[in-house]
Amino acid sequence: MIHLVTDSTSDIPPSDAQALGVHIVPLIVRFGDEQYRDGIDIDPDQFYAKLEHSGVHPTTSQPSPDAFATLYQTLLANPDDLVVGLHISSKLSGTLQSATLAAKDFDPARIHLVDTESVSGGLQLLVRAALDDIKAGDSAAVVADKATRRRSKVTILVLLDSLTYLHRGGRIGRAQAFVGSLLNVKPLIAIRDGEVHPVARPRSWSKGVEMIVEGVRGCAPLRGLAEFHAATTESLLDLEARLSTVVLNVNAILGRIGPVVGAYSGPGGLGVACLGAD
Amino acid sequence: MSATKPAPELSVLREPLREISGEQVLAGLTAALSWLEANQQEINDLNVFPVPDGDTGSNMYLTLRSAVEEARHAPTPDGADSVLAAAAHGSLMGARGNSGVILSQILRGFAQGSAQRAHLDAGGVALALTEASAVAYRAVMKPTEGTILTVVRDAASAAAASAASTDDIRVVLDRVVTEAHAAVERTTDQLQVLRDANVVDAGGFGLAVILEGFARAVGDAHAAAPVPALLRRSGEPALRLPPNPGDLEATGSPVARRGAAAIAPREQGWGYCTEFLINGPGLDVEAIRSELSALGESALVVGDPELVRVHIHTGDPAELIAAASSRGRMSKLKVEDMSAQHHDVLARAEANEAETIGTAVQERPQAPPKAIGVASVAPGEGFREIMGSLGADIVVSGGQTMNPSIEDLLNGVRAVNAERVILLPNNGNVILTAEQVDPLADGCEVRVVPTRNLPQGISALLAFDATASIEENVERMLAAIATVRAVEVTHAVRDTSVNGHDIKLGDVIAVVDDVITQVGSDYLGVIEAVLQSQDAQPELVTVYSGHEIDEQEAAALVGSLRTAHPETEFELQAGGQEHYPYVLSLE
Numbered sequence: 001m002i003h004l005v006t007d008s009t010s011d012i013p014p015s016d017a018q019a020l021g022v023h024i025v026p027l028i029v030r031f032g033d034e035q036y037r038d039g040i041d042i043d044p045d046q047f048y049a050k051l052e053h054s055g056v057h058p059t060t061s062q063p064s065p066d067a068f069a070t071l072y073q074t075l076l077a078n079p080d081d082l083v084v085g086l087h088i089s090s091k092l093s094g095t096l097q098s099a100t101l102a103a104k105d106f107d108p109a110r111i112h113l114v115d116t117e118s119v120s121g122g123l124q125l126l127v128r129a130a131l132d133d134i135k136a137g138d139s140a141a142v143v144a145d146k147a148t149r150r151r152s153k154v155t156i157l158v159l160l161d162s163l164t165y166l167h168r169g170g171r172i173g174r175a176q177a178f179v180g181s182l183l184n185v186k187p188l189i190a191i192r193d194g195e196v197h198p199v200a201r202p203r204s205w206s207k208g209v210e211m212i213v214e215g216v217r218g219c220a221p222l223r224g225l226a227e228f229h230a231a232t233t234e235s236l237l238d239l240e241a242r243l244s245t246v247v248l249n250v251n252a253i254l255g256r257i258g259p260v261v262g263a264y265s266g267p268g269g270l271g272v273a274c275l276g277a278d
Numbered sequence: 279m280s281a282t283k284p285a286p287e288l289s290v291l292r293e294p295l296r297e298i299s300g301e302q303v304l305a306g307l308t309a310a311l312s313w314l315e316a317n318q319q320e321i322n323d324l325n326v327f328p329v330p331d332g333d334t335g336s337n338m339y340l341t342l343r344s345a346v347e348e349a350r351h352a353p354t355p356d357g358a359d360s361v362l363a364a365a366a367h368g369s370l371m372g373a374r375g376n377s378g379v380i381l382s383q384i385l386r387g388f389a390q391g392s393a394q395r396a397h398l399d400a401g402g403v404a405l406a407l408t409e410a411s412a413v414a415y416r417a418v419m420k421p422t423e424g425t426i427l428t429v430v431r432d433a434a435s436a437a438a439a440s441a442a443s444t445d446d447i448r449v450v451l452d453r454v455v456t457e458a459h460a461a462v463e464r465t466t467d468q469l470q471v472l473r474d475a476n477v478v479d480a481g482g483f484g485l486a487v488i489l490e491g492f493a494r495a496v497g498d499a500h501a502a503a504p505v506p507a508l509l510r511r512s513g514e515p516a517l518r519l520p521p522n523p524g525d526l527e528a529t530g531s532p533v534a535r536r537g538a539a540a541i542a543p544r545e546q547g548w549g550y551c552t553e554f555l556i557n558g559p560g561l562d563v564e565a566i567r568s569e570l571s572a573l574g575e576s577a578l579v580v581g582d583p584e585l586v587r588v589h590i591h592t593g594d595p596a597e598l599i600a601a602a603s604s605r606g607r608m609s610k611l612k613v614e615d616m617s618a619q620h621h622d623v624l625a626r627a628e629a630n631e632a633e634t635i636g637t638a639v640q641e642r643p644q645a646p647p648k649a650i651g652v653a654s655v656a657p658g659e660g661f662r663e664i665m666g667s668l669g670a671d672i673v674v675s676g677g678q679t680m681n682p683s684i685e686d687l688l689n690g691v692r693a694v695n696a697e698r699v700i701l702l703p704n705n706g707n708v709i710l711t712a713e714q715v716d717p718l719a720d721g722c723e724v725r726v727v728p729t730r731n732l733p734q735g736i737s738a739l740l741a742f743d744a745t746a747s748i749e750e751n752v753e754r755m756l757a758a759i760a761t762v763r764a765v766e767v768t769h770a771v772r773d774t775s776v777n778g779h780d781i782k783l784g785d786v787i788a789v790v791d792d793v794i795t796q797v798g799s800d801y802l803g804v805i806e807a808v809l810q811s812q813d814a815q816p817e818l819v820t821v822y823s824g825h826e827i828d829e830q831e832a833a834a835l836v837g838s839l840r841t842a843h844p845e846t847e848f849e850l851q852a853g854g855q856e857h858y859p860y861v862l863s864l865e
Contacts, residue, residue, distance in 0.1 A: 177744055182667040183820070184849055185740065201668075201740040203865055204818045204847065 002082045002140050003075040004130055007063065007095050008038035009088040010123040011228060011258040020131060023071060025063045027095060027260045032056040038260045047259035048230065048267055057168055058263040062094040068102035076110055082140040085113040086127050086147055089194035092119055092171055112144035114151075117194030120261045121226030121273030122154040124253065128224065129275060146278075153223075153276035156191040157199065157215045159208040161231075161268030163187050169264045171196060188212070209270070213242050216274055224275040225250050230257040231268045239270060294446035297397040298496055300361040304349050306492035307365055311346045313491025314339050314484065321487070324480035326471045328770040328781055329789060330857035334480035337375030337681055337707075342488065344372020344683070345385055357396040362389035362406075370714065371685040377481035379684070379710040380414050380426050384485070387413030400450045404441035407434040407454065418710070424468025426481035432461035433489060451493035458486040475774055550595045554611040556586040556602055564659045566605050567675070573598045647722075650748055651696030654735055655682055655704045655712075658825060658854030661732055668739040671696070677705045677732070677855065684714045691719055698723040698748045700755070704735035706792060723748065727755045730792060731764040732822065732853070733863030763816070765790050765808050765862040767801055801860055802835055806842065808862075815846055816864040822853030823860060835860075 006012070008026040017024050026037040029047065031054050036042035038060075042050075051058065068085075075083055085103075087096045096115050103111040116126050126147055133143045166172050166189070167179055173196030178187045185201040186208045199215075202208040216225070225247055229236040236254060243252065257265055265271070298306075314321075314335075321335030348368025354360035366389035369382035391409030395402055411434040415421050436457035440450045465479035466472045472479055552574070556566065566586055574592030586606075592598050595613045602608055654670040656662050657677035665673045674690035676682035682690075687708075691699045701724055703712040709728045716724040725748055729735040741758035742751055766789040770781045779797045781787060786804045788796040795811065798804040809815070819839070823832035829852070836850045853861055 174745065177669060180667045182664045183736065183740075183851065197745075198743065203740070203820070206817060207865070 001078075001080060002084055002134050002143065004127065004134065004143075005068075005071065005075070005083055005085040005099075006123065006127050007087050007093075008258060009093065009095070009119050009260050010086075010127055011120045011255055011261060012124055012127065013255065014039055020128070022127060022131070023075065025067055025071060025095075025099075027063055027093070028061045029259045029263055030059045030061070036259070038258060042259050044230075044256040044258055044262065047262055051262065051267055058259075059169075060093075060260045060263050062098050065098045065101040068099045069105060072102060072106055072111060076106060081110070083111045084130060084134075084140050084143045084147070085111065086116050086123065086130060087113065088119045088123060089117045089191070090115045091117070091173075091194040092191075092196075110140075112140050114144050114147045115194070116147065116154075117151050117191075118154050118156065118273075119191055120156070120257060121228045121253065121255065121271060122156040122191060122275075124255075125154065125224040125226055125273055125275040126150060128253075150275065150278070153278075155215065155219050155274045155276075156271060157212050158189050158191075158265060158269055158271035159202075159205070159212060160187045160189065160265055162266060165266030166196065166264050171264050174198060190215075209239055209242065212239065212270070212272055213246055216243055216272055217246050219274040219276055220247070221277045222247055222250050222274050223277045224253070224273075226253040226255065226273040227271070228255050228257045228273070229270045230262050230265055231270050235270050239272070243272070294444075295448045295497065296445055297399045298358060298403075298447060299397055300352065300354065300356045300358045302496050303358045303361045303365075303398070304346075304352070304355070306496040307342070307346050307349055307361075309495030310488040310491035311339070311342050313494075314342055314487050317484075317487045321480050321484045323772075324477045324483060325771070326475050326477065326480075327776065327789075327794065328772050328774045328783075329766075329768050329787065329794075330771055334375065334377045334484060337378040338381050338481070338484040338488075340683065341369050341373045341375075341378035341381050344685075345369035345382075347372075354396075358398045359389070359392050359395050362392050365389065370718070371688070372683050373711060373714065374681040374683045375707045376710045377426055377484060378681070379714055380417060380481065381485065381488075382684075382714075383414045383417040384410045384426075384430055387411065398447075400441040400445045400447050403447055403450055404434070404437035407437045410434065422469070424465040424472060424482075425479050426485050428465060428468065429458050429461040429479075429482035429485050433458040433485075448493075448497040451489075451497055455486070455490045455493045458489050462486045474776060550592055550613050552588075552590050552592055552595045552598055552611075552613050554588055554599075554602065555609045556588065556606040557609060558586075558606055561586050561606055563662070566602075569601055569605075570598060573601060645695065648696045648744075650698045650700070650744060650751065651694035652700045652702065652739065652742055653687070653690045653694050654702040654739065655687070655690075655708055656732060656735065657856055660852040660854035661822065662854075664736065664851060664853075665739055668736065669742050669744070670702075670739055676708065680856075681705070681707055681711065684711050684718070687712055687715050688718050691715055691722060691724055696722070698725070700724075700738075700742070700748065700751060701726045702729045702735045702738050702755075704729045704732050706730045725752055727752055727759070729755075729759055731766065732855070732861055733762050733764040733820070734759040736820075736863065737762040737865075761865065763791060763812075763864040765805070765860075765864060766858050767804060767860040767862070768858045770797075802838055805835070805839065805860065805862065809839070809843060809846075809864075812864065815843065818847045818849065818865045819843075820849045820851060820863045820865075821860060822851050822855065822862070824853060824855045824858050826856075827859050832860075 003023060005023045008024055026040050029036050029038055031050055072083060075081055085099050087099060090096045099113055116123050118126060129150060130143050130147050133146055163179055175189050175196045175198040178198045178201060185203060186205050187201055188199040188208050188211055190197045190199045200211055202211060227236060227239055257269055318335035318339050322333040345365040345368040349361050349365035352361040352364035366386040369385045373379045373382040387410035388406045391406030392398055411431045414427055414430050421427050433454045436453045437450055440453040462478050462482045465482050563586055570588055570590060574590035590598060651671040653672045654665045655674045655676050656665055662673040671694040672690045674682050674686055699722055701712045701715060703709045712726045727738050729738050737758040738755035741754040768787060770783055770785045770787050773783050774781050776794050779794060781797055786798050786801055787794050788804045788808045790808060796804045796807040821836050832850055836848050840848050855861060
């Protein structure tokens, strides 16, 4: 059987993961000396409350190779078992590095790892599409290959309250050009080719949301759509209401930006991920 | 001020003047400059809108001054073609404001029409003026009648008609001056805005003054006939005559002294073109600018607290360097003797080696140019800092009432050091100047996004994407500036009536996208009236406080606006602009 493994930056809630049959390896989020496994020791509510009240800026770290090795050991107990691992962009995290190291102790034909060049809702959409492929009977190699080809069809747009967290966390990428504005702007960024790109600097939140809607319109036809927030449920529902008139016949996944990704997007982020049709 | 001698019948009393040389052309231009300076304030006062504006008279004066400075160093001083070509080049570099740019095009056309003619005869003058008119019309995308364009065209027609019947240049120029003034008179009825304000066109009047100064010096160095009285209406500017044009170099009158002083620096030599960077942090750009600008000419001091770029022509580079080095660590210092450079250039040109002129600049160690950059224009340290923070590589100082010259903009564009530069004029009176930069920028592609005010400039910068092509960026910026409404709040500089508003000197007026829409007695009341007149309440209002407004006053005003408009977000920024206590952007 083919086991699908991803990491906690896919922002798949634990309950969904169980229902989907996906194995999630947690990244680590730290506030000073306190250390939490993403999605296991800390949930989004607890994380954003801490982010607001703790004076310490959170840091994150990739899962240890050991965490992957332990999981692979379990999943590959039967000789028929195979693993497909879809992970966060290697330009944003060393997670894939840990997975690759762990995989060295196993038969290379049994573990297929993919750099999705994506994160959060985008990674989640790729995971769900891969699950469909597994269900359809594709081999592990084909599932990994399709995921690799599909990653160019993913568009991620995130409207941020500020660039502070992205900048402090060292993941600013090409959005460096947006840093330092003396005017209040709501940076709109994209994850493209695995890293952060600047898109636009709307002066107001609603203009930024409009830009997201336009961006999604430009991705049609869609196979999947995910909407994620680190702000308020209202902001997410407002976005969903606007997108529902643009995107028809696609069930949007609504969710929250989890702790590890949230450490970079900061409180108040709102994003979408689209997966174009195959 | 005018001479008391009765007007002699020039053409009857004297020998016909059949041709003029380069020296006479230079004398004519010099007299025109002096004549223009004497009338500068009159021309400035003809502003249609009662707002502190890019002053037409000052802009034309500075443009012509640059022309005369260059003409004095023409390679062949006795060749009319050589002197005019030099004047045309000088005016192009020094052109400021729309009327300055058009004047530079008139001079360019005049020079083109005189090409290969060491002496101009009556027909040659007419031909040159006709070409001047044609070139000026071509420079403007939508030529409007009732402006300087109409005046130059009517003057050219008069020259052509006159030259067909006489070979006396005096007679031709007399006709030209008379017709130019008559054309100026007619402008009032040709343009609604002029009729409303009951004024003649400032740029057209400036050109008539220039032609008159020129004609008098060329026609007769000693006879300064008064302008015929019938050409003046009550309430209109009196044409001020400088002292006897034959005595321009004399020291008797303050006007003559000022005119001579303006030209003097070049006579003392070209000085040194000095360029360097001052490295921060913590540089006070404004203080550096005012300190260093006082030590030379053509000062370009731009940058931010981290890095300041300086370009100054000075007679004493050592003093300049000493002053600069006390401000921060200096780098990329380059000092060039412009006299040597000038002679060098001439020598090479004579030897047909003109292509090597730029060598000195190319030798400067400089980072490789980036693909695309932005140069912006702004008055006020606050605006310059904001624009820098939004990604403008260079912010050229200037705007209302201090329009940058083409050379200022060209230096700014060069300082960006990019293969392609987007230039944001951020002022309606700088757009035409900005459009002249591209052909001068040595292969650097310069595209102007015609931002008419500072809020548009900010919006354009926000839309900039350094990874996109220049076409895409221009498109993005054009779309962005269409979504922002600019409100400029100032005081009326004179009594007038515009758009049905009776305006008194000192009234607070709000100019919304170039139209005076509200008049009142206090800032808050006028801004409130503007906000209430909007069809839809703006989502975001950014308030840029001017130089004369202190922080508390601005905060109080914004506080009142917030209370009155809870649905709208207000952001306060210190713009630091002169003359406009508040500039607002409505989005």
